[in-house]
Amino acid sequence: MKNSEKLLALISSRGWKVATLAEKADIKYTTLKSLIDRDLRNITVAQALSISQALDVKVSDFIQEAAPMTDENSYLNPSNGFKIKEAKSVYETTPSNKRSLSILNYYGQISAGELTSINSIEKEDVIELPKSMLGKYADRPGAFMMRVNGDSMDKIIPNNSYVVCIPVEEHELHDNDIVIYSYNNESSMKRFSVRGDYVVFSPESNNPKYFDFAISKDTESEVEILAKVILYAVTLG
Known part of the structure; x- marks a missing residue:
């Protein structure tokens, strides 16, 4: 399931609309709609945390688990926010002592x-x-x-x-x-x-x-x- 689909499912399970979440998370509706349309790519730390607080869930409930930082595959880069890993989560193959979190x-x-x-x-x-x-x-x-x-x-x-x-x-x-x-x-x-x-x-x-x-x-x-x-x-x- 895509990240946007996970988030939309969480919104729907509460009987909300995207506009409802935008208001509760204090994010502009157009901004949130654009993030969802792009499968939450480039979402910022603050936006992700605001959404998780509004929904009372963890960030990992609507964004795939974080992969170790690399140039091509970073979970969070200070210059451009989240980059979501589209491939299978490396948590399934990477030993815990090598996770850079x-x-x-x-x-x-x-x-x-x-x-x-x-x-x-x-x-x-x-x-x-x-x-x-x-x-x-x-x-x-x-x-x-x-x-x-x-x-x-x-x-x-x-x-x-x-x-x-x-x-x-x-x-x-x-x-x-x-x-x-x-x-x-x-x-x-x-x-x-x-x-x-x-x-x-x-x-x-x-x-x-x-x-x-x-x-x-x-x-x-x-x-x-x-x-x-x-x-x-x-x-x-």
């Missing part, structure tokens, strides 16, 4: 705006991404993905984008890293820097309501850096 926990939304309770963040799914996308962090323990909720970083990372993050030690933090931090048991995503005696978390937003949050190094223990962002995916159009 990283497995990440997928959590709920992270606030890129007002602080949000860290207790509300729970694991929702498991995501597979090619190790080539994560570079030197491909085998980093604890890497995870979240969906951005808010516009405090929208000059760089728009609302509803997806971010891949890794837990970090203090010595791994650098000025201008984008981090997820917790303050008084609430969390947010901002750009990190050290300015004199202060640790500063700065927005990069088109919305003027956001401002720097600075905390003295003397009370720095009240802030916990949970992770830093190493990759993000944005839906275009």
Whole structure:
């Protein structure tokens, strides 16, 4: 069964139309229709995840399993999105230790705006991404993905984008890293820097309501850096 046929079957099983899924996944109808017409070729990470969330299924339920990255046959290429393998899945013949995939926990939304309770963040799914996308962090323990909720970083990372993050030690933090931090048991995503005696978390937003949050190094223990962002995916159009 083709990828588009799998997706259409999932849509039909819920009594939906393509337009219904487009609305629930926050994807333009014409964009989704074009993706289906092309058997989901060149679908982006963000689009695939939005569709899987809307349908409450895994990406692999409507897209063939990922093959190891090559020039001719890649599951996900940062420059052009998914390329679906049309031949028989190599998972049937490739030993597991040669699969070039990283497995990440997928959590709920992270606030890129007002602080949000860290207790509300729970694991929702498991995501597979090619190790080539994560570079030197491909085998980093604890890497995870979240969906951005808010516009405090929208000059760089728009609302509803997806971010891949890794837990970090203090010595791994650098000025201008984008981090997820917790303050008084609430969390947010901002750009990190050290300015004199202060640790500063700065927005990069088109919305003027956001401002720097600075905390003295003397009370720095009240802030916990949970992770830093190493990759993000944005839906275009």
